[in-house]
Amino acid sequence: MAGVTNYPFRRICAAFGAGLPISEMITARALVEGREKTFKLARFGPDEAIHSLQLYGTRAEDISEAIRILKDEAKIDHFDLNFGCPVRKVTRKGGGAALPARPELLRRIVREAVLSADEIPLTIKFRLGIDEDCLYFLEAGRIAEEEGCAAVTLHARTAAQLYDGRADWERIAELKAALHIPVIGNGDIWTAEDALEMLHQCRCDGVAIGRGCLGRPWLFREIAAALEGKEIPPPPDFGEMAAIMMEHARSLVEWFGEHPGMLNFRKHAGWYTRAFPRSAALRRELMLITCLEDLERVLSRVDPSTPYPESAHLVRRGKRSGRQKVVLPEGHPARSSGPGS
Numbered sequence: 001m002a003g004v005t006n007y008p009f010r011r012i013c014a015a016f017g018a019g020l021p022i023s024e025m026i027t028a029r030a031l032v033e034g035r036e037k038t039f040k041l042a043r044f045g046p047d048e049a050i051h052s053l054q055l056y057g058t059r060a061e062d063i064s065e066a067i068r069i070l071k072d073e074a075k076i077d078h079f080d081l082n083f084g085c086p087v088r089k090v091t092r093k094g095g096g097a098a099l100p101a102r103p104e105l106l107r108r109i110v111r112e113a114v115l116s117a118d119e120i121p122l123t124i125k126f127r128l129g130i131d132e133d134c135l136y137f138l139e140a141g142r143i144a145e146e147e148g149c150a151a152v153t154l155h156a157r158t159a160a161q162l163y164d165g166r167a168d169w170e171r172i173a174e175l176k177a178a179l180h181i182p183v184i185g186n187g188d189i190w191t192a193e194d195a196l197e198m199l200h201q202c203r204c205d206g207v208a209i210g211r212g213c214l215g216r217p218w219l220f221r222e223i224a225a226a227l228e229g230k231e232i233p234p235p236p237d238f239g240e241m242a243a244i245m246m247e248h249a250r251s252l253v254e255w256f257g258e259h260p261g262m263l264n265f266r267k268h269a270g271w272y273t274r275a276f277p278r279s280a281a282l283r284r285e286l287m288l289i290t291c292l293e294d295l296e297r298v299l300s301r302v303d304p305s306t307p308y309p310e311s312a313h314l315v316r317r318g319k320r321s322g323r324q325k326v327v328l329p330e331g332h333p334a335r336s337s338g339p340g341s
Contacts, residue, residue: 001025001210003264007045008251012217012244017224018209020052025082028057028066042074045255052078054125056085058095060109067116079117081110083126083140086159092327097127097159100140101334107143114148121150125186125208128171130326130334131160141175141183151182153208159326163211172202184208190313192219192226215271216312217244235312238276239304245272249295262290269295275312 002025010021023042030038044051053076057063063081070076083106085096092098100106114122124144129135137154144152154175156167167187176183182205185198190212198207213219222232236244248268252261269286273279285298328335 001214004214004267006041006252006255006264007043007048008248008255008261009217009268010048011045011251012248013213013220014048016217017220018213018217019206019220020050020078021048022052022054022078022080025054025056025085026066028055028062029059031066031069032062042070044074050077051075052080054080054082056082056090056095057109058093058099060105060112063109064112064116067113071117071120076120079113079120079122080153081113081122081124083124084153084155086127086162086324086326088324088327091159092329094329094332097130098326098328098332098334100126100136101130101134101332103136103139103143106140107147110144110147110149122148123151123153123184124149125153125155127155128158128168130328131158134334137171137175138178141179145179145181149181151184151205152179153184153186155186155208155210157187160323162322162324164322169198169202172198172204176202176204182206186210188212189223190219192222192232195223196226212313215268215274235308237304237308238302238306241272241308242299242302242304245269245299246292246296249292253292258291262292262295265289265295275309275315276306277309 005022005024013021026042027038031042042053051074053070053074055063055066057066067079083096083099087096090096094102110124126137126140128137135158141152154172156169156171157163157165169185169187172183172185184206185202185204186208189195189198189207189209195207198204209219218235225232249262249265252265255261256264266287266289269289270283273282273286276282282298282302286295289295289298
């Protein structure tokens, strides 16, 4: 999740039990060109036990070289290649969710990336396809397995769907049945019960959490308890959540500086508080905060004993823009695949 899964957010999620927090999407070409801003995005915190980094690219040579650079400079423990991003600025260049529709290119990229990573595990993430007329998830999974990937993650939606409708978990089960390497399921994990149901229904080897943890990092604690057969702990009340928000904001300020850190936190502030009734006025104030003192002042006005709403998981977070017509480059094989292409 670009702009979200930086070190401060990964730190919060890890504290609540996230198994493998992965970096935000890093552009391979920018790393190869030595762009300082991109190297800053690829940084890890001093207390991160596992350095898991997600790369994006459209050329095998860029991704391979970026992996070699990162191996030497960042001591990476796990690489993940993102072939699932559906946003237009990515797909119009043939990257993200557009790339697996070119299986030979996908194979070349994965093969060279695995060779460059050497003994470092490398995984890839992808969607079902461009749209319902251009599904590629089974072929992408087979390529990943044949070329030496340690595992794959499937977001069970097409690029045309974006985040609309329900994820098709049956496709995760289909991919799991077709492969021998681990398959991680992704899509519509909003509660601990959702995670258990996906594991049971799809027989997948794990679940990947995206939008479900936005403003709810304690979701990882709930899932961990459910997996261990323990009672799921209650969500925090507003006072406890405010303390988590302050810790998150302080970490962002320490990592990025006060102004950029607080700007980054504004979206998180909206996600944290969105579920509470009559919170629109509170969020308007939070969208204007410029320093930690502002945040503390705004949060102090709310009764700390206010319980976290039971229906909070139903409040969707992140991108909710409905379906799209996927923008693809000239000559892309899926340009004429159907109405969603």
